[in-house]
Amino acid sequence: NAGVMQNPRHLVRRRGQEARLRCSPMKGHSHVYWYRQLPEEGLKFMVYLQKENIIDESGMPKERFSAEFPKEGPSILRIQQVVRGDSAAYFCASSPPWGEYEQYFGPGTRLTVT
Amino acid sequence: QKEVEQNSGPLSVPEGAIASLNCTYSDRGSQSFFWYRQYSGKSPELIMFIYSNGDKEDGRFTAQLNKASQYVSLLIRDSQPSDSATYLCAANTGTASKLTFGTGTRLQVTL
Numbered sequence: 001n002a003g004v005m006q007n008p009r010h011l012v013r014r015r016g017q018e019a020r021l022r023c024s025p026m027k028g029h030s031h032v033y034w035y036r037q038l039p040e041e042g043l044k045f046m047v048y049l050q051k052e053n054i055i056d057e058s059g060m061p062k063e064r065f066s067a068e069f070p071k072e073g074p075s076i077l078r079i080q081q082v083v084r085g086d087s088a089a090y091f092c093a094s095s096p097p098w099g100e101y102e103q104y105f106g107p108g109t110r111l112t113v114t
Numbered sequence: 115q116k117e118v119e120q121n122s123g124p125l126s127v128p129e130g131a132i133a134s135l136n137c138t139y140s141d142r143g144s145q146s147f148f149w150y151r152q153y154s155g156k157s158p159e160l161i162m163f164i165y166s167n168g169d170k171e172d173g174r175f176t177a178q179l180n181k182a183s184q185y186v187s188l189l190i191r192d193s194q195p196s197d198s199a200t201y202l203c204a205a206n207t208g209t210a211s212k213l214t215f216g217t218g219t220r221l222q223v224t225l
Contacts, residue, residue: 031210045212091157099208100146105157
C-alpha cells in the first residue's frame with residue numbers, strides 16, 4: 001500500500017522561475033494538505049484541498065502561490081517567480097474522509113532557490 | 115501567543131529510561147491531538163493520536179490528554195537510541211482540518 005507520494009524530491013530554481021510540486025495522496029484518501037517547513041522552524045499549514053475544491057487556504061501567501069487538486073491526477077502546489085525566501089521543505093499530507101482525519105505525510109520536496 | 119507550545123529541548127535520557135514529552139495548547143476548540151516523530155532531513159511520521167481525556171497506549175508509547183489543563187504528553191518507555199529525533203505535537207478541531215504544530219522537542223537517547 002503506497003504512502004503519500006511527492007515529486008520531485010529535490011528542486012532547484014533560479015530566482016524568478018516557477019516551481020511546481022506534485023502530491024499523490026494515499027489510496028482511499030480524498031483530503032490533501034500542504035505544509036511548509038523553513039530551516040530550523042516548525043511546520044506551517046498552507047492549504048487544504050479536496051478533489052476540485054480548495055477548502056482552507058488561510059496559510060497561503062497572498063501572491064505567487066496557488067494550489068489545485070484536479071478530478072484526475074495529483075495535487076499541485078505552484079510557486080511563481082520564486083525568491084530566496086521560498087527555499088524550504090514542502091510537505092504534502094493526506095487523510096481519510098472519516099474518523100480522526102489523521103494526516104500522513106509524504107517525503108517532501110526540498111526547494112532551493114539560487 | 116503560540117497556539118501549541120513545546121519545550122525545544124534537547125531532552126536527554128539514558129537508554130532504557132522513560133522519556134516524557136510535553137505539549138500545551140491555547141485553543142479550547144482543539145479536539146484531537148497528534149504526535150509525530152521527525153528525523154533530521156526526513157518527513158514527519160505519525161506515532162499516535164488522542165482525542166479523549168486520559169491515556170492511550172500503543173506499544174512503548176503512551177499519549178496522555180487533559181483537556182481541562184490543555185495539556186498533552188507522550189511517554190516513551192524503554193527508550194532506544196533510534197528514538198532520538200524531534201517530536202512534534204499537533205492539534206486540530208477534530209474535523210478534517212489543518213493541523214497546528216508546535217516547534218518540536220528534540221530527544222536524545224544516550225548509551
